[in-house]
Amino acid sequence: MDNRAGEMVVFVRVVEAGSFSQAARLLLMTPSTVSKLIARLEVRLGARLIERSTRRLTLTGEGQFYYERSRALLDQLAETEQQIEQGGAETEGIVRVTSSVAFGAAALEPLLPAFFEAFPRIVVDLSLSDEVVDQYLERTDVAIRIGGLSDSNLMARKIGKTRRGIAASPAYIARHGMPQTADNLVHHNCLGFNFRRSNAVWPMRNGGRIAERMLSGALLANNGETIRRMAIAGVGIARLADYHLRGPIARGELIEVLPDSTLNDSEEIHALFRGTQFLPARVRAFLDFMVPRMQHFLDHD
Template sequence: METFLSVACTGSLSAAARELDLTPSAVSRIMTRLEKRLGVRLIVRSTRKLRLTSEGESYALAARRILKDLADTESSIASRGSPSGSIKVTTATAHSRLTIVPLLKEFLQRYPDIRIEIDVSDQIRDVQAGHVDVAIRFGQLPDSGLHARRLGETGRVVLASPDYLAKAGAPQTPADLAHHNCLDFSFRRLEPGWPFRENNQDYMLAVSGNVIANNGETLVELALQGIGITRVGCFHVQQALATGQLVALLEDYNPQDREAIHAVFIGGHTMPARVRVFVDYLVEKMTGKAKTAD
């Protein structure tokens, strides 16, 4: 297959021979045996250049796919003994600082030949297009061909600083938020507003304010400065709530919705060992379960 593809790409037996470090006669014999085994002509020889027949075009497409799959599989198997290479991981800003970064030292000690690139953003990066290897995702996962491993879950809370509440007052019902400066995410989420539960009914409430941000850490910092009210994942603000720097609001209307946390990645038999061991490590440390990623 490799010889055939070289001939197809170069358009010449002699050029393919030079590329493969073979003699032209050896390349010619390989092509003859291949056509004899298949029982069809794959190339048409002329005095100036070779061209592929329709059967040759079909065989070239299949050969490229097969050789790529074989190379990927061999690379995956060969690297399982000592995983190496680069992993690009994307995660939310606060989750990176509070959860992922503290876990990296031990992982890098276990696998010193792996290099990690961290993309810190609350916006979703495209795993399927190959932009990242592992994405830490919060909330409901859209349907896709990707694989996912559950890492945990978090609740969400509406909150503000005591300084803001001293100036603007505390909202008593979700409807009161219409009179408050609500700090929200700048990117589109699956939910078009903030969810609340009232009289056993769940609903979404649109909110507005004078600042929006693309990450939860910024919203928390704005809330700490007394600029407004925000709603973020509980993992962002556990310490600030415990010390009284921030105050939880409207808890009687909190729907107690939980956001699942997943590691999302491209799985399958060609999954690189470096990605496999990283996902397994996250599951081990964040859930206490050591199970092989697939």
């Protein structure tokens, strides 16, 4: 009898466990049985799915594709069985979501009460971090990413674009003066980020020309909320997205610095997820509900 679903279960467990032996323990099988099953699967498909080494397992391109589709199909199968068992009940399950700290707090969290009212049987497992999460390693369903997208097999829905601005507190400006040109920033305490994908270069427009300036300061942080709070406290000057700054600027806690120099400094925001044809109902429901509302949030900065 054809047992492709069983093969998918074993393959997915191997990928997510990171080893044949660990997968075997979880599946209550022997490592040799798991290894033979994966080898038989590769022969049937006519493609190598996993590169073996003494230290780790690495997916080939075909393996990555097979993993994505298998994971989605198994999730869909589980949802189908749950709904049949419950008499066709509404969409349910866990949606694992990651977002940057500030965007998640400002744009995503306020939408959750209405989402839970519309989908009372969906659980949102939300993690806020300005570090980039590997969706395959972390089993994340949806990742809200700010900035350029790297080449990957992930699908994306564009949420919108946000402009970055530069701001400082009235107290800081009173002590150190208001920068009059982009060149003045090298003499100021410019707060920055410490994660690997960040750098200390701020793109600034000087007339019709865009120049990148390497700046430094007394603080490096791993999230925009810390940078914003320290800017409000008068520690230094911050370069942050509009959704970080608009509240403090409206309340007079921050003053925008060199606004004409940052007009072209913007970043796109996307919702990333795995696959489309076999997207689990719970993930599709989350995206269909959240993306238009987050687009509205950005359009009304």
